[in-house]
Each structure stands twice: as structure tokens, then as C-alpha cells.
Amino acid sequence: MHGFRTIIEPFRIKSVEPLRLTSREERARRLQAAGYNLFALPSDDVMIDLLTDSGTGAMSAEQWAALQRGDESYAGSPSFYRFEAAVKDLFAFTHVIPTHQGRAAEKILFSVVGGPGKVVPNNTHFDTTRANVEASGAKAVDLVIAEGRRPELKHPFKGNMDLSALERVLSEERGKVPLVMVTVTNNSGGGQPVSLENLKGVRAVCDKFGLPLFLDGCRFAENAWFIHEREPGQQGRQVRDIVRDMGDLADGMTMSAKKDGLANIGGWLALDDDAWAQQARNLLILTEGFPTYGGLAGRDLDAIAQGLAEVVRHDYLRYRVRSTQYVGEGLLRAGVPIVQPTGGHAVYLDARAMLPHIPPLQYPGQALATALYLEGGVRGCEIGTVMFGLSPDGKESPAAMDLVRLAIPRRTYTQSHMDYVIEVVERVAHRAKALKGYRIVEQPAALRHFSAKFAPLA
Numbered sequence: 344m345h346g347f348r349t350i351i352e353p354f355r356i357k358s359v360e361p362l363r364l365t366s367r368e369e370r371a372r373r374l375q376a377a378g379y380n381l382f383a384l385p386s387d388d389v390m391i392d393l394l395t396d397s398g399t400g401a402m403s404a405e406q407w408a409a410l411q412r413g414d415e416s417y418a419g420s421p422s423f424y425r426f427e428a429a430v431k432d433l434f435a436f437t438h439v440i441p442t443h444q445g446r447a448a449e450k451i452l453f454s455v456v457g458g459p460g461k462v463v464p465n466n467t468h469f470d471t472t473r474a475n476v477e478a479s480g481a482k483a484v485d486l487v488i489a490e491g492r493r494p495e496l497k498h499p500f501k502g503n504m505d506l507s508a509l510e511r512v513l514s515e516e517r518g519k520v521p522l523v524m525v526t527v528t529n530n531s532g533g534g535q536p537v538s539l540e541n542l543k544g545v546r547a548v549c550d551k552f553g554l555p556l557f558l559d560g561c562r563f564a565e566n567a568w569f570i571h572e573r574e575p576g577q578q579g580r581q582v583r584d585i586v587r588d589m590g591d592l593a594d595g596m597t598m599s600a601k602k603d604g605l606a607n608i609g610g611w612l613a614l615d616d617d618a619w620a621q622q623a624r625n626l627l628i629l630t631e632g633f634p635t636y637g638g639l640a641g642r643d644l645d646a647i648a649q650g651l652a653e654v655v656r657h658d659y660l661r662y663r664v665r666s667t668q669y670v671g672e673g674l675l676r677a678g679v680p681i682v683q684p685t686g687g688h689a690v691y692l693d694a695r696a697m698l699p700h701i702p703p704l705q706y707p708g709q710a711l712a713t714a715l716y717l718e719g720g721v722r723g724c725e726i727g728t729v730m731f732g733l734s735p736d737g738k739e740s741p742a743a744m745d746l747v748r749l750a751i752p753r754r755t756y757t758q759s760h761m762d763y764v765i766e767v768v769e770r771v772a773h774r775a776k777a778l779k780g781y782r783i784v785e786q787p788a789a790l791r792h793f794s795a796k797f798a799p800l801a
């Protein structure tokens with residue numbers, strides 16, 4: 344397809360799922376009933392669902408066929424061995440422990456290595472990663488490069504770790520850090536990639552302090568595609584070889600197969616350390632299941648195995664990243680401020696820049712996300728002060744950025760769906776000055792964005 348302006352979807356549609364078209368009046372009622380929290384909406388009431396790219400993608404015909412091969416034996420299922428081989432084909436870690444999703448891998452990992460007094464550095468912890476680090480009693484520290492905190496600034500690898508900040512934290516917290524984590528791509532920082540050079544730098548710092556490096560590998564293939572596209576010397580290489588290089592720099596990884604596993608459920612914890620793996624498997628048996636299924640059906644393991652073979656294909660990744668860029672370009676043409684350059688799985692609207700009249704503690708991201716739903720039935724996700732503004736001691740402060748993430752499910756929506764999304768955002772942008780902030784009327788102590796209730800400010 345080189346030389347063409349249009350990058351077509353490298354698939355055709357075999358089975359369709361109708362969208363229910365709703366009216367503005369209906370959406371206003373639904374929004375109020377949901378306490379203005381988009382997580383509380385039944386998905387039937389959403390027209391274009393960009394809440395998350397997690398587990399929401401379409402499986403291929405080969406994945407559906409793989410489900411039929413699924414073997415549901417409690418122990419030693421061939422589905423597990425196919426899954427394990429597919430993971431090891433990409434990542435050379437000694438132990439591969441299946442989990443029902445990424446956060447289960449995080450919970451197990453930090454139950455083993457976390458605990459009160461410990462400190463875990465990451466470029467940016469995803470919300471569940473941070474919550475699992477903190478639930479163990481440890482402290483989560485985000486050390487992304489300064490460029491990664493400035494939405495308008497262009498940089499090819501805005502997910503990179505700040506290596507001098509990492510070195511400083513490791514010196515100051517000597518003896519308290521069990522491992523260093525790098526999230527690829529950096530979801531909470533805009534879906535921005537981490538370069539191979541930066542990963543090598545993190546590895547060198549870890550070696551200096553004798554510490555293991557773990558990847559949060561949810562979007563490893565998208566990250567590798569960006570390396571292939573943007574990093575000097577990487578253009579002629581196969582993505583699967585770049586993935587192998589990324590893994591070889593690490594001692595382990597957590598993974599949500601709901602992203603670059605191209606599956607609707609699943610995940611894993613992979614690692615080299617035998618003693619940690621033993622402890623992890625013991626915890627797995629306690630809460631997830633036997634180590635050859637880890638909370639998944641055999642058929643899920645087969646769907647993931649097939650998904651891993653498909654996700655590193657260049658035609659898929661070219662389309663995937665290009666279709667996300669397409670949305671970003673449309674929004675920029677309409678004058679909408681977004682995190683630049685666009686990430687792999689999502690476009691992030693800069694709600695703080697769009698709604699400067701709404702202070703962070705009145706949640707501009709929430710105001711924008713609810714307005715998009717009301718305007719056109721588009722569901723995005725606030726990634727800002729609602730998600731990150733509440734610390735474990737109950738204090739509230741503005742998050743680094745107030746964004747709304749429009750996450751694009753894999754192989755699910757067409758270009759005209761995306762044209763509609765651009766139009767909806769454009770319309771909301773035109774009446775941005777009229778939007779009002781929110782106050783929280785009810786919230787849990789942690790991960791409040793999932794279940795908090797809001798009231799619009801007069």
C-alpha cells in the first residue's frame with residue numbers, strides 16, 4: 344500500500360453489531376441517572392464507545408477458530424502451552440504466569456515485591472498499577488521526561504523515563520526500591536512511546552543499582568511500531584525483533600492481553616526470577632486459579648496465542664497507528680487542542696486548554712467528557728484530576744494534566760465513525776465557553792473515577 348494516501352483497514356467485516364442511535368434528550372436523561380459518571384452508563388446507551396481500548400477490540404476469524412481449539416482441562420491444557428509458546432516467541436522470560444487481566448498480574452507482583460516503605464518508580468503508573476503499588480503500602484513515583492508532561496509539545500518519544508530523575512530517586516531511596524517499571528506505551532501520559540535507546544538507558548541505571556526492570560507491556564506492539572517508525576536505525580527491522588529487544592532489556596513484565604493481545608480478556612505476569620515466580624504462582628492459586636489457566640478459560644488462552652501472532656504484523660500496526668493519527672489530524676484542523684503527537688491507541692483532548700474557565704478542582708476533563716456524550720453519544724474517559732487528584736491520605740490536588748482520552752478499540756470502528764467523532768468534538772469545542780464544571784457528591788477512597796457521582800455546578 345506504499346504510495347497511497349489512504350491507509351485502508353487491512354480486513355473486511357464478516358459479522359456486524361448494530362449501534363443504537365439515541366436522541367440528545369434521551370442522553371441527557373441517561374447522564375443524569377448515571378450521576379454524570381460515564382462508567383455508570385449502560386453501553387447500549389452509547390453510540391461510539393471510546394471509553395477504553397481494553398478488551399473492546401474485534402477478534403479475527405482465526406481467533407474465533409482458535410476458541411474452538413480451546414481445551415478446558417484444569418491442569419496442563421494444550422491451550423496453556425500454545426499461549427506460553429506464543430508469549431515466549433515474543434518475550435524470552437523464563438516464567439509465564441497467566442492471569443485474568445493486567446491488574447491481577449500487578450496485584451500479584453506487588454504483593455510479592457511491594458509493601459510499606461517500598462518505592463516503585465515508573466515513567467507513569469497506569470491507574471490500576473498505581474493503586475496496586477499503593478494497596479501494598481508502597482509509594483508509586485512517576486518519572487516521565489519533562490516533555491511528556493506538556494501536551495502541546497512534539498517529541499517522538501514522550502513516554503521516555505527521565506534517567507537523571509530515576510538515578511536521583513534510586514540514590515535517595517536506596518534499599519527501598521524492589522524494581523523499576525516502564526510502561527509501554529505510556530497510557531496515562533498520552534499513549535506515548537518509549538524509545539529503545541531510553542529503555543537501554545533505564546537498564547543501565549538499573550544495573551548500576553542492581554535492580555530488576557519490569558515492563559508494563561500492555562501496548563508493546565504499538566510501542567515497537569513507533570520505534571520502527573521514529574527511532575534512527577530501526578526502520579528496516581521487523582517489529583517482532585524490536586519487541587524481542589524490548590523484552591531482552593527487562594527482567595519481567597505485566598501484561599493485559601486486552602490490549603496488544605487482541606483478546607477480550609486475559610493477561611500475564613512473566614519474569615526470570617525463580618523465587619519471585621514461585622511466590623507469584625502460590626498467590627495465583629489463591630485468587631486466580633491453577634498456573635496453567637490463571638483465571639482464564641482454555642479458549643481465552645488460545646485466542647490470546649493467535650492474537651499475539653497477529654498484533655506484530657506490519658499491515659495491522661500501520662493501519663492501527665495511522666487511523667489514530669487520522670483522528671488527531673481532523674481535530675487539529677478543527678482547532679481542538681490535543682496531546683501531540685497522537686499516541687498509538689488513543690487521542691487525548693487537552694480539556695484544561697479547551698476549558699480554561701473551569702479550574703482543575705472543578706474537573707474540566709469530566710465537563711468535556713460528559714459534553715461529548717450529550718452532544719453525540721460518544722463516550723470517552725477523563726484522565727485528569729478525577730482519576731489522579733485524590734491521594735491515599737484523602738487530600739485532593741490538581742493532576743499534572745486534565746485530559747479526555749478517546750481510546751480507539753482495535754479493528755472495531757470504521758473511518759466514517761471516526762469522522763463523526765471529529766464532528767462531535769468540533770461542535771462541543773464551539774460551545775466550550777458555555778460548559779460548566781462539576782463537584783463530586785459521592786466517592787470511594789481509591790480509584791474514584793470508576794464509581795464517583797457528580798453534580799453539575801450552577
Ligand SMILES: Cc1ncc(COP(=O)(O)O)c(C=O)c1O
Binds near residue numbers: 526
Ligand atoms: C498501561 C496499563 N497498565 C495496566 C492496565 C491494566 O490492565 P487490565 O485492565 O487488563 O487490568 C491497563 C489497562 O487499561 C493499562 O493501560
